[in-house]
Amino acid sequence: MFDSIGWGEIVVLIVAGLFILGPERLPSAAAWAARAIRQVRDYATGAREQLRGELGPEFDELRKPLEELRGLRNFNPRTAVQRTLFDDDPPAPKPNGHAPKPNMTKSTPPPAPTPPILTKNEVPPVDPDAT
Known part of the structure; x- marks a missing residue:
């Protein structure tokens, strides 16, 4: 409950309460x-x-997407990109149990053709579509 409130803020609230309400x-x-916080917590429970009680096992199915969203709260895009680009772990099996074959995991593109080496005083070719 007090995830966003630190001890410094609590001390400031107590001191402000002392000045506003007085020590009595x-x-x-x-x-x-x-009592109010306890009552709200009891209502929520x-x-x-x-x-x-009313939904039975369907209640747990409704909670699963909420738990997944709660897991995204700690999502860090930088680590996700690093993991995607630099980890060479084989992909995990899909929920249906299908695991891709090892040779299908990553395909390397064919090497780019090397341009011809120009001789001395030779003019390089110009691509009119590139300009």
């Missing part, structure tokens, strides 16, 4: 906030349990 009312305000 701060403990009761903190207890009220704790109750709603989740009610959905799980």
Whole structure:
């Protein structure tokens, strides 16, 4: 819950609460906030349990895409590109169990034709379409 709030912000909130509410009312305000957070958490847990009870095993199927999206939260494009370009691991089998043959994993393009070597004082050919 406090993933985005650091300890510095919590200290600032406590000090601001001391100045705004005063030392007499701060403990009761903190207890009220704790009860409200606990009640919201209980409501969320109750709603989740009610959905799980009504949907049964379909509830887990609905949660799978959410878990995949949660896994994308730690996605780093730089490491994905590096892994794609520089890792020579064989590709993992697909969900249907099909694994590509080793000679089909990467195909090397044919080498580019080498241009002819020009002799001294020879004019190179000009490609009119390239200009």
